[in-house]
Amino acid sequence: MIELFDVTKVVGHITHIKPTSLKLAPGEFNVVLGATGSGKTSLIKLMAGLDPMASGRIAMDGEDVTRLSTQKRNISLVHQFFVNYPHMSVFENIASPLRVAGMAASEVQGRVEEAADLLQLRPMLHRKPQELSGGQQQRTALARAIAKESRAVFLDEPLANLDYKLREELREQLPELFAGRGAVVVYATSEPEEALLLGGKTALMEDGRVTQFGPTSEIYRNPDNLSAARVFSDPPINVMGLTKQGDRAVLQSGTEFALSGAAKDLADGAYSVAVRPHRVLPYRASETDVELTGQVIVTELSGSDSSAHFQLGDVAWVSLASGVHAFEVGERHAFFLDPTHCRYFDPDGKRVA
Amino acid sequence: MAEITLSHLKHSYLPDPKGPEDYALKEIDVTWRDGGAYALLGPSGCGKSTLLNIISGLLTPSEGRVLFGSEDVTTLPPDRRNIAQVFQFPVIYDTMTVRQNLAFPLRNRGVDEGTIAKRVGEIAEMLDVTDMLDVRAAGLSPDNKQKISMGRGLVRDDVNAVMFDEPLTVIDPHLKWVLRSKLKELHQRVKATMIYVTHDQTEALTFADEVVVMQDGEVVQIGTPVELFERPQHTFVGHFIGSPGMNVLPCEARGDRAVFEGHDVALEGAVIGNGGDVALGVRPEHVRVAEAGIPATVTKVSDVGRHFVVEAQVGASSLKAVLEEAPPEKGSAVHLAFQPEKTRVYRDGWIATEARS
Numbered sequence: 001m002i003e004l005f006d007v008t009k010v011v012g013h014i015t016h017i018k019p020t021s022l023k024l025a026p027g028e029f030n031v032v033l034g035a036t037g038s039g040k041t042s043l044i045k046l047m048a049g050l051d052p053m054a055s056g057r058i059a060m061d062g063e064d065v066t067r068l069s070t071q072k073r074n075i076s077l078v079h080q081f082f083v084n085y086p087h088m089s090v091f092e093n094i095a096s097p098l099r100v101a102g103m104a105a106s107e108v109q110g111r112v113e114e115a116a117d118l119l120q121l122r123p124m125l126h127r128k129p130q131e132l133s134g135g136q137q138q139r140t141a142l143a144r145a146i147a148k149e150s151r152a153v154f155l156d157e158p159l160a161n162l163d164y165k166l167r168e169e170l171r172e173q174l175p176e177l178f179a180g181r182g183a184v185v186v187y188a189t190s191e192p193e194e195a196l197l198l199g200g201k202t203a204l205m206e207d208g209r210v211t212q213f214g215p216t217s218e219i220y221r222n223p224d225n226l227s228a229a230r231v232f233s234d235p236p237i238n239v240m241g242l243t244k245q246g247d248r249a250v251l252q253s254g255t256e257f258a259l260s261g262a263a264k265d266l267a268d269g270a271y272s273v274a275v276r277p278h279r280v281l282p283y284r285a286s287e288t289d290v291e292l293t294g295q296v297i298v299t300e301l302s303g304s305d306s307s308a309h310f311q312l313g314d315v316a317w318v319s320l321a322s323g324v325h326a327f328e329v330g331e332r333h334a335f336f337l338d339p340t341h342c343r344y345f346d347p348d349g350k351r352v353a
Numbered sequence: 354m355a356e357i358t359l360s361h362l363k364h365s366y367l368p369d370p371k372g373p374e375d376y377a378l379k380e381i382d383v384t385w386r387d388g389g390a391y392a393l394l395g396p397s398g399c400g401k402s403t404l405l406n407i408i409s410g411l412l413t414p415s416e417g418r419v420l421f422g423s424e425d426v427t428t429l430p431p432d433r434r435n436i437a438q439v440f441q442f443p444v445i446y447d448t449m450t451v452r453q454n455l456a457f458p459l460r461n462r463g464v465d466e467g468t469i470a471k472r473v474g475e476i477a478e479m480l481d482v483t484d485m486l487d488v489r490a491a492g493l494s495p496d497n498k499q500k501i502s503m504g505r506g507l508v509r510d511d512v513n514a515v516m517f518d519e520p521l522t523v524i525d526p527h528l529k530w531v532l533r534s535k536l537k538e539l540h541q542r543v544k545a546t547m548i549y550v551t552h553d554q555t556e557a558l559t560f561a562d563e564v565v566v567m568q569d570g571e572v573v574q575i576g577t578p579v580e581l582f583e584r585p586q587h588t589f590v591g592h593f594i595g596s597p598g599m600n601v602l603p604c605e606a607r608g609d610r611a612v613f614e615g616h617d618v619a620l621e622g623a624v625i626g627n628g629g630d631v632a633l634g635v636r637p638e639h640v641r642v643a644e645a646g647i648p649a650t651v652t653k654v655s656d657v658g659r660h661f662v663v664e665a666q667v668g669a670s671s672l673k674a675v676l677e678e679a680p681p682e683k684g685s686a687v688h689l690a691f692q693p694e695k696t697r698v699y700r701d702g703w704i705a706t707e708a709r710s
Contacts, residue, residue, distance in 0.1 A: 217656040233527040302558040303582025
């Protein structure tokens with residue numbers, strides 16, 4: 001368990017991390033998700049003891065480590081760039097932290113081989129890192145973190161420099177590799193898609209603070225605020241202003257529809273509605289769907305999915321449907337919004353229904 | 354603009370190539386229509402950069418010809434091919450304004466100032482950068498710099514093709530979608546022949562009308578995104594395209610059916626040929642949980658937001674299904690059904706069932 005109590009980081013006059021409290025448990029992936037400059041790496045460096053905190057405390061397994069150096073925290077770090085010792089074999093690279101810790105040679109052998117097996121590096125143990133592919137080099141760095149059996153493993157965008165398909169494979173293996181090892185795993189990424197695929201929990205970071213923390217799929221479905229809703233951006237969530245009166249809503253584009261569920265109980269007034277593109281389909285799926293018509297601006301047919309961007313009032317909305325659907329750029333096309341998947345936000349962007 | 358023909362192109366970096374293994378580009382023979390959007394897709398080392406360099410003129414192929422319209426350009430240097438290129442890293446002049454940057458390729462060719470002003474205005478409007486026109490490029494964010502780079506590639510209307518080499522690699526994920534859509538929109542408006550090189554299937558499939566999928570220097574399939582998804586010609590295409598990729602499962606082939614882990618599976622058509630390594634291919638999107646079918650145990654359920662990815666064990670084989678709603682629980686016993694018209698047999702990697710007519 002890693003616990004942060006109001007930690008901050010200030011460099012000169014600039015606050016990199018605003019007061020942040022967080023509890024990260026072992027046994028599941030903890031993803032730190034945010035755009036470049038949001039503070040992900042800063043937060044990881046504080047936990048790893050690589051940078052000094054301005055205020056606050058950090059505890060690991062109940063022990064206050066605030067003043068402990070990186071070496072004494074018993075942690076592992078894997079970076080975006082493949083960091084291995086070029087003059088050592090893969091075996092020695094994986095073994096190095098164990099040797100530094102003074103482990104007996106026979107035990108080192110066993111631990112290295114176990115980690116190498118997990119990461120399919122057994123045939124390469126006697127090669128040098130530069131003789132390996134990028135994926136194998138990063139697997140070596142991961143094997144080192146696994147063999148060390150530290151109480152926390154920090155993975156800072158470890159797959160960013162790998163090919164798409166390789167990334168997909170390693171991403172699938174990673175949670176399994178660390179499962180049952182008792183370490184707290186913290187994984188920083190700027191890719192929302194990756195956070196969803198890894199599963200576990202996500203801490204959303206924006207502007208040096210954690211804006212929401214919880215199961216990743218829960219943040220995707222029930223974001224606390226509009227900016228969290230917009231984090232999952234490929235394709236982006238559709239947003240529009242609306243006026244609520246009684247149990248009716250009028251979208252800024254003019255379409256009127258009946259509200260259902262908690263949205264009916266909101267005070268009358270101005271709100272924003274947000275809905276994911278796959279809940280806006282080019283065909284009617286249910287009687288309660290709301291019809292929206294707009295001019296098609298861009299179309300994308302990826303084989304598995306069909307997407308259309310269409311003009312709705314002053315903004316462009318996106319519809320994303322499985323399978324093949326034909327659109328003509330420039331045509332007016334009807335799209336159907338499923339109101340049960342709409343999320344409502346007040347003028348400050350806070351989720352209200 | 355021009356139609357581009359790659360006629361029996363092959364390339365080896367060795368002086369005296371012997372077998373196919375000596376070729377970085379084994380053979381490609383394709384014609385790209387004037388105004389189309391094409392992508393070269395494959396992992397690192399698949400030969401896509403070799404092909405790009407042959408088209409742009411940085412490399413002369415060992416065999417075959419490159420034609421722009423009816424003109425043979427195989428040995429022409431890059432500067433005489435009239436091609437615009439956009440690279441992974443933005444190529445712009447930091448000391449110039451956005452307007453000067455966009456105008457540069459035109460001014461360089463002695464285009465009159467009136468035409469330049471009109472064309473730069475149009476491109477800036479399409480890219481939503483009109484309000485930045487008089488800003489110095491040095492102060493722009495990386496994604497805006499790349500937008501201007503794209504604009505420089507698109508500003509001339511007399512080029513034979515615009516080539517993009519991994520143009521979104523350095524762009525932050527939350528802006529990738531914006532630039533990708535912008536590029537698609539631009540293509541739908543300017544109708545230039547565009548060639549896009551990438552290892553990212555999403556970029557290739559959403560951008561291109563037709564994708565060339567490459568592996569180890571070999572073209573494994575050329576097709577529309579729908580063709581690549583719906584009927585992969587090779588297990589590599591099935592695996593490489595789609596997230597997750599196609600299930601490739603052990604099987605025996607018998608007539609128009611296959612036997613998978615002791616269960617009879619209906620196929621799209623009759624099995625072709627004999628011998629070799631036989632595998633069953635079916636995409637996770639075409640596997641569903643049904644009342645009857647192949648008995649399986651659910652081993653993992655991933656909630657990836659838009660849908661669920663369910664992993665199930667059948668005998669010694671593990672396979673995946675993509676389900677839109679309400680997945681079964683981990684550990685539960687279920688039945689799986691494969692869509693027959695999307696289920697096929699592959700022999701030594703290549704498709705070996707007759708297509709449905």
